[in-house]
Amino acid sequence: MKIHEYQGKEILRQYGVAVPDGEMATTLEEAYTAADQLFSNGHKVVVVKAQIHAGGRGKGGGVKLVRTLEEAAATSKAILGMQLVTHQTGPHGQRVRRLLIEAGSEIDRELYLGLVLDRASARVVMMASQAGGMEIEDVARETPERIFKEYVDPAIGLQPYQARKLAFKLGLQPSQIGEATKCMMGMYRAFMDCDCTLMEINPFITTKNQKLLALDCKMNFDDNAMFRHKSLKELRDITEEDPLEVEASKYALNYIKLDGSIACMVNGAGLAMATMDIIKYAGGSPANFLDVGGGASQEQIENAFGILLHDSNVKAIFINIFGGILRVDVLAQGVVNAARNLNVTLPIVLRLEGTNVQEGRKIIAESGLNFQVGSTMQEAADLVVAAAKNALRGED
């Protein structure tokens, strides 16, 4: 689960990491009041920052410095409601529904601090770099020696000496080491307490008067741990997510929307990915990832159909089921009922294998509906790609 910068900074503040003064605003009035407050408190520069769940906001025009209240009002008006396009949003961009109105800082140096799970060592790793303000992936690829790492022993947690080592490697002044150590220790505690999978402060800055500040914050939580974090769950902003994915999550369906024309319904994540791959291999393009799980009920299958049909790009549906625990006849009956109840007119290609497959194929054959059955995954993929191409041709 992703959260906004302003939410992440609020968490950091609670753990003793210094962040600039600021307020979140959802209306121009709130933005104006927040800017007015900051200017009245003596800040010379205020920053208007678009709050969306994607990086690259500055380059996309979603972050602006302002020096007067009038400028703040005009800039807020320009950004709030805009369709912000960044390298992470895709070409359609993301609508800006929230702003962070924040005190400007006099930046001396831009550094990077991050915490992430290192899969290879199965440990949390604290990272620090002098190359702040840049895409850390680029730094890792081009100049990996510029990223310093400390691996954390889970039994004892991050130790002050480790944070101190990183602080010295950042080239901080002796007077700043204690504060930087405190920041890193706070980040680590927040990471563990909130079940984070990622936490980044980029840039982590030193100001002209030698202060340390978290100027940005990216924080992701482990979806699997949300059962023990009721208050963090409330930070979810569903307006940032694809509406169909939000709908699917209500039914506990594992659905990810893609751009293609062939919808897929599969049991199991690995087979679902492989099904997308074989569609591509057969010359088509998948419209989604959808794993209906091992114990899909008829209702689940109907829900899944509903989601697939809502995607207007979809021209054909590929159902690929390997019945293990999920019996093929149960699934087949579910598909037939759902297709009738929802008046599905799109071509449906099925590939069924596994437990009770003969009974399942019989149900499909006797349904009288517009189904095609492929005997192998390859054959079914070829059929569905042809069906989607026919449907597209019919539209022209």
Place this chain on the structure above:
Amino acid sequence: MSVLVGKGTRLIVQGITGREGSFHARGCADYGTKVMGGVTPGKGGKTFEGWPVFNTVEEAVQETGANATVIFVPPPAAADGILEAVAAGIPLIVCITEGIPVLDMVRVWEVVKNSKSRLIGPNCPGVISPGKAKIGIMPGLIHKEGSVGIISRSGTLTYEAVYQLSERGIGQSTAIGIGGDPIVGTTHVDALKLLNEDADTEAIVMIGEIGGTNEEVAAAYIREHVKKPVVGFIAGQTAPPGRRMGHAGAIISGGEGTAQRKMDVMREAGIHVVTSPAEIGETMQRVMGK
């Protein structure tokens, strides 16, 4: 011979009185696995479908002589279940549970790696040695006794590979579902070592997916140590970066874990990499000269 499971396996089921636990306890027993009993805290002393139920894993081991456990405990308590099995000294722990918080697994792994127990999973279908025994949730029927070892992060995709082999008359020695989470107890390379040293395994199917670098590590091992032919497939060639594709571990992040890179590294290591998942069976048939 087979690896991990066989006629000598004496299995207990943690969470035996739950819906999943009871269903699959029967499934394992029906396949021929010696199921000795189960553990459900608070229900010790009772019997469940003829099996004795114990309050603790320690007690279950003492009373039944179990040497393997399969865990169906729900995610909030599953990490604790693994640790309890380690403390009881069980040599083989198979954790089926999907959805364990990853920081729980960071702590669990620290204990497991310093213990004598082997952990398979979590978030896996389990292990099967066709014709001998199974510990897990896979449908036994599609399997066939033989000499191809299988390693995979995914459940249904393993079934797919097994099916393609069985259809061609190619049987399997042991199929190991290592699990789809970011941290698993047995990685591709660990499973490879087992199959490589198994006299009854003549060839290996290695199925990976996007995310992490375990397949790359396995490929390096194969290049150095494995003489048996290996057929490989990576799922998620069309997956967009930054999105979790169902499995918690199936995510391309920071440019790491792409299918293309894994396939390239695997090809360089001499693995017969197939682009289409439909070609696993026929490729193995060709490679084995059958």
